[in-house]
Amino acid sequence: MAKLNVTVVGSGNWGMAIATIIAGNTSRHDEFEDNLTVWMFEEEVQHKGVKRKLSEVFNETKENVKYLPGITLPEHVKAEPDLKKAVMYADVLIWVLPHQFVARTVQNMGKIKDTCVSVSLIKGGLELEGGKLGLCSDLLRKLLGHEVGVLMGANVANEVAAGEFCEATLGIKDKKHQATLVKLFDCRTFRVTAVDDIPGVELCGALKNVVALGAGFCDGLEYGGNTKAALIRIGLQEMKTFIRYFYPEVKDSTFLESCGVADLITTCFGGRNRKCAEAFVKAKGTKSWDMIEKELLGGQKLQGTLTAQEIWPVMQKHNLCDKLPMLTTIYQIAFEDRAPWAIVKLPSGMPTSAFHEDDGFFEKK
Ligand SMILES: NC(=O)C1=CN([C@@H]2O[C@H](COP(=O)(O)OP(=O)(O)OC[C@H]3O[C@@H](n4cnc5c(N)ncnc54)[C@H](O)[C@@H]3O)[C@@H](O)[C@H]2O)C=CC1
Numbered sequence: 001m002a003k004l005n006v007t008v009v010g011s012g013n014w015g016m017a018i019a020t021i022i023a024g025n026t027s028r029h030d031e032f033e034d035n036l037t038v039w040m041f042e043e044e045v046q047h048k049g050v051k052r053k054l055s056e057v058f059n060e061t062k063e064n065v066k067y068l069p070g071i072t073l074p075e076h077v078k079a080e081p082d083l084k085k086a087v088m089y090a091d092v093l094i095w096v097l098p099h100q101f102v103a104r105t106v107q108n109m110g111k112i113k114d115t116c117v118s119v120s121l122i123k124g125g126l127e128l129e130g131g132k133l134g135l136c137s138d139l140l141r142k143l144l145g146h147e148v149g150v151l152m153g154a155n156v157a158n159e160v161a162a163g164e165f166c167e168a169t170l171g172i173k174d175k176k177h178q179a180t181l182v183k184l185f186d187c188r189t190f191r192v193t194a195v196d197d198i199p200g201v202e203l204c205g206a207l208k209n210v211v212a213l214g215a216g217f218c219d220g221l222e223y224g225g226n227t228k229a230a231l232i233r234i235g236l237q238e239m240k241t242f243i244r245y246f247y248p249e250v251k252d253s254t255f256l257e258s259c260g261v262a263d264l265i266t267t268c269f270g271g272r273n274r275k276c277a278e279a280f281v282k283a284k285g286t287k288s289w290d291m292i293e294k295e296l297l298g299g300q301k302l303q304g305t306l307t308a309q310e311i312w313p314v315m316q317k318h319n320l321c322d323k324l325p326m327l328t329t330i331y332q333i334a335f336e337d338r339a340p341w342a343i344v345k346l347p348s349g350m351p352t353s354a355f356h357e358d359d360g361f362f363e364k365k
């Protein structure tokens, strides 16, 4: 049987880290072609004092000096900056782009194999379509016309790339591809569990980035572990309420997989959304999200702020704001100049009207 060619579409922090895991498996398992192609969005970088193309530096050194510095990938990982060439022979496409670039990338990719399957590792990209909540994997399925699974989990990229043990959840409908796709990702340090619940897995991955903004606000105000734990608990409950409203069939067990509670915890402690939200509060209104992203992430992209903006009209249209006070408050702090400390004054027993938000706007309450 012909061996399967795999292409990773995206070469940011997570794209490169997951390429280290996949490359180990393509060389270990007979069903895959050893070589792993990574589509690299071309950029110029300063390398040893010289301006060079990122993909050329990667193919010489096997290090993505911009998005995953300090990690050398296996020799059989090849960066391909030409999108059409990167995808044309692929049997499996692994999507790992910030969600704002997905539609444009698919539209530019040309012909792919009819038998191709995809897995999306993208957290975000939600929109209302005819009153129904559409997911990024729905968009990919519509544009590509083939099977699309999702892989989400407690997977801060730098820790995965360093070989630290963690878990992930593969959401997949089609049993035919399940075993092959588990084999492509699962290894001793990256344990994969497959579940038949794509919306549950994917929505947990997208919404936890919004909750992580709340955790960052809490850090910016210098609250301790109890407060953050409370926000994580409330966040999980609101994620469940939101998800069940649109997808009542999503199972309780999905929230207990790596894609659910575990990803929420790691992102609220060690993620980029948390880090930027802390800086947003500490800047006391002097810096926009774009400025903070540029200053702190060196070209990496925030997904939680975009997802908060995507779900806000959805929540309003479906009268969900009262049922989701924390997600509402996070949006208002991030985009409507609400006082950051409102994050610890969520309505439950204590009326919010007792607090005057113009009094000590940026102070801990
Ligand atoms: N970094 C992490 O720890 C994790 C990230 N994810 C998710 O993976 C997805 C991808 O994130 P990362 O790999 O972290 O990316 P990143 O945020 O590190 O890097 C940004 C990427 O966007 C690319 N880019 C910039 N302009 C572009 C354009 N016009 N068209 C196409 N690509 C362009 C850059 O080349 C770079 O690869 C996101 O949805 C994120 O939520 C999921 C798990 C862990």
Ligand SMILES: O=C(CO)COP(=O)(O)O
Pocket (backbone or CB within 6 Å): 123, 153, 154, 155, 156, 157, 209, 212, 263, 266, 267, 270, 271, 272, 273, 274, 303
């Ligand atoms: O998704 C992540 C960990 O699983 C990373 O989250 P951040 O984008 O907030 O870094």
